Amino acid sequence: MSSSAYHPLVIERAWDTTPRARVAEFRVPDHLRQTFVHRAGQYVALHVELDGVWQEHAFSLCSSPEAGQPLTIAVKRSDTSRSAPFIQSLLQPGTTILVSPPQGSFTIDLHPESSRCVALFAAGSGITPLLAIATSVLVAEPLSTVELFYANVSAADTMFADELRRLHGEHGERLRVVILLEEGADATLADFAEVRGGRLAATDVMELVERHRSGNKTAEYALCGPPGFLEMVNAALGIIAVPAEHIHIESFSSTPRPTPTP
Numbered sequence: 001m002s003s004s005a006y007h008p009l010v011i012e013r014a015w016d017t018t019p020r021a022r023v024a025e026f027r028v029p030d031h032l033r034q035t036f037v038h039r040a041g042q043y044v045a046l047h048v049e050l051d052g053v054w055q056e057h058a059f060s061l062c063s064s065p066e067a068g069q070p071l072t073i074a075v076k077r078s079d080t081s082r083s084a085p086f087i088q089s090l091l092q093p094g095t096t097i098l099v100s101p102p103q104g105s106f107t108i109d110l111h112p113e114s115s116r117c118v119a120l121f122a123a124g125s126g127i128t129p130l131l132a133i134a135t136s137v138l139v140a141e142p143l144s145t146v147e148l149f150y151a152n153v154s155a156a157d158t159m160f161a162d163e164l165r166r167l168h169g170e171h172g173e174r175l176r177v178v179i180l181l182e183e184g185a186d187a188t189l190a191d192f193a194e195v196r197g198g199r200l201a202a203t204d205v206m207e208l209v210e211r212h213r214s215g216n217k218t219a220e221y222a223l224c225g226p227p228g229f230l231e232m233v234n235a236a237l238g239i240i241a242v243p244a245e246h247i248h249i250e251s252f253s254s255t256p257r258p259t260p261t262p
């Protein structure tokens with residue numbers, strides 16, 4: 001992507017959703033409103049200078065256009081992250097960042113008359129585009145339900161717990177959340193989710209999907225997380241004969257791509 005394809009956007013608000021994950025909301029000026037129209041599940045690329053090299057980093061949008069939410073991203077760092085801590089340090093109200101228009105095809109077509117189940121499998125920061133998709137389905141398809149299966153290390157590491165709690169409060173049983181915590185079940189999330197201890201395994205995927213499938217005619221599946229998680233969930237869905245055309249997959253794995261100086 002050439003540097004002219006990026007637009008300077010000012011950060012309106014920023015906050016930590018967990019100790020390792022920071023959220024930022026951009027202000028989109030009127031003359032760029034059309035440019036930044038997006039679909040739930042798409043991502044933007046930030047153009048940043050790190051160690052003297054301009055590079056782009058993709059971040060999924062966690063905001064739902066159907067809910068009228070402002071353009072929002074979330075950046076999570078790990079112990080080995082080289083870029084994420086620097087990018088997080090930029091996410092402060094008033095900072096201007098070069099942002100690409102929304103892109104990507106990890107989206108689900110929305111139909112107001114649909115009565116279906118949308119099953120979402122997220123691991124860690126993979127929740128970001130799936131939060132947008134969950135919100136959009138709940139808002140735009142009043143007869144549909146959303147099942148979110150969300151794997152994390154611990155309750156403290158669970159991004160967007162407050163947003164999911166609020167969404168569950170607004171939509172009740174139309175949003176069912178199952179959270180799997182490697183460090184063991186934790187009661188702090190139990191007010192809006194079924195919380196289980198352990199890692200999500202193929203047998204869990206098959207059991208959870210069979211359970212929600214029974215009451216619904218059609219289902220759509222969207223997966224986002226690290227490569228091993230995606231392979232495991234996709235294989236499990238294959239075993240229980242979920243047609244591939246109903247499975248949408250987004251992988252976050254990428255190496256930073258050097259780009260021209262703006």
Ligand SMILES: Cc1cc2nc3c(=O)[nH]c(=O)nc-3n(C[C@H](O)[C@H](O)[C@H](O)COP(=O)(O)OP(=O)(O)OC[C@H]3O[C@@H](n4cnc5c(N)ncnc54)[C@H](O)[C@@H]3O)c2cc1C
Nearest residue numbers: 057058059060074075076081082083084125128252254255
């Ligand atoms: C479509 C998409 C959406 C994404 N959405 C999100 C999101 O919503 N939230 C989020 O937190 N992340 C998201 N990511 C990941 C994000 O773009 C970055 O990869 C991440 O923030 C960089 O984090 P890091 O510092 O942990 O990785 P880094 O330490 O920068 O490393 C990233 C990868 O590049 C390799 N690498 C790093 N530097 C070099 C180098 N100089 N030469 C060769 N290899 C190198 C690393 O080994 C690693 O595999 C998304 C990625 C994609 C592709």
